[in-house]
Amino acid sequence: MTALATPLRPRKQPVQARSAATIEALHTAVIQVLTREGLSRCTTTRIAERAGMSVGSVYQYYPNRDALLAAVLERHLSGIADAMERVCLDSRGLPVARMAEALVEGYMAAKLRDAGESRALYAVAGERGGFELAARVYKRIEAAVTVLLATAPDARFEDPAMTASIALNALVGPVRSILDGQATPAFEARLQGQLVLLLTAYLEAGRA
């Protein structure tokens, strides 16, 4: 809610190799505790125990619990954004139908790669700096998609930024619904087809 930017930053950078491993263990422990216990029981003690270290070590790298959770969320979201930016670069100049395909496949792949992680972090994204963090990362992706749309040979959009925003956000809900309920690969495939249809129809209908 308030400006918690500074105290949400990590505390120090790893110097030796083992500390990098510690941070890694910490991050995966967060995911595990989150899925097994839920956000409210995702406590520093439990995280440390799961990571096989002492509570004190946690505070060596993060000034408080929220900073740790924010770091894990940020890494996750950054990964998604990286993947999407790559997709956008690789799809420049394609017809919009192909862009739709690429965007859907890229987003689904990125989110479903570590389904557990994605699922677990939804709760974190709904609190504290989570909102702002997620919003910032989505802006990144939106910007990339906006640029991408401008390169389409078979379409020109009146307001590419808004089109990009709608297109992206339209994927969020359906993909999350897969993650919440557990879907079979077969169902996922059908759903991917439907999402491609959704985006393609929207993009083709929306060109000026």
Add this chain to the structure above:
Amino acid sequence: MTALATPLRPRKQPVQARSAATIEALHTAVIQVLTREGLSRCTTTRIAERAGMSVGSVYQYYPNRDALLAAVLERHLSGIADAMERVCLDSRGLPVARMAEALVEGYMAAKLRDAGESRALYAVAGERGGFELAARVYKRIEAAVTVLLATAPDARFEDPAMTASIALNALVGPVRSILDGQATPAFEARLQGQLVLLLTAYLEAGRA
């Protein structure tokens, strides 16, 4: 996570008029504390204080904090579902383009009517019974939309249930993005137009 159905139920029904008022005050207090303090600081004491009553009173109606939060969330979601079911009834037999309009307008109206409430409850929906509760309510809406789609004179869908699910979930993301960032009414209107375009294009493209 685990089966907490029973202890999440309210504890007793109001008999006198004042107790109904108490419950009402409790619910609005939850929303207020939620928006002002966030989920983790949305404590029984703070809620009671905000509602102008003693902590004990809270436990007269709800067996625990989670049950109270679940009740508030349930009422909110039920309201959305009611509105959407009404929209579906009122739109039977219309061409799919009109259905798309009605669905978008109905959903946006329902969610934005109490924007603060919607915003506040996203956090609650991401924890505990929130998942299941939200899933259940969305199933209700999906069912209504599925039935609605079958009445379209200008389209027949191969898998109406999936089409309904995609269409609905596609609205979730964009509308939430409005709620998170604060949007001007002008922007909301433009966005509504885009969502109508999105749904219309999808439904018209998806008819068998």
Add this chain to the structure above:
DNA sequence: GTAGCATCTGAAGAATCCTTCAGTTTTGGA
């Protein structure tokens, strides 16, 4: 091999929180 920095440990203080319950106040009907 050893000095010195990097990491780790984990008990303990301080702060909340959830929930209960014995007792008080209010209400509505007889």
Add this chain to the structure above:
DNA sequence: TCCAAAACTGAAGGATTCTTCAGATGCTAC
């Protein structure tokens, strides 16, 4: 008017949690 049931009160027990810090341990460069 009066009383039994309904509501409400709020201090206190029991349980967690977050965070710190003084000391132990591991690593690496010299």
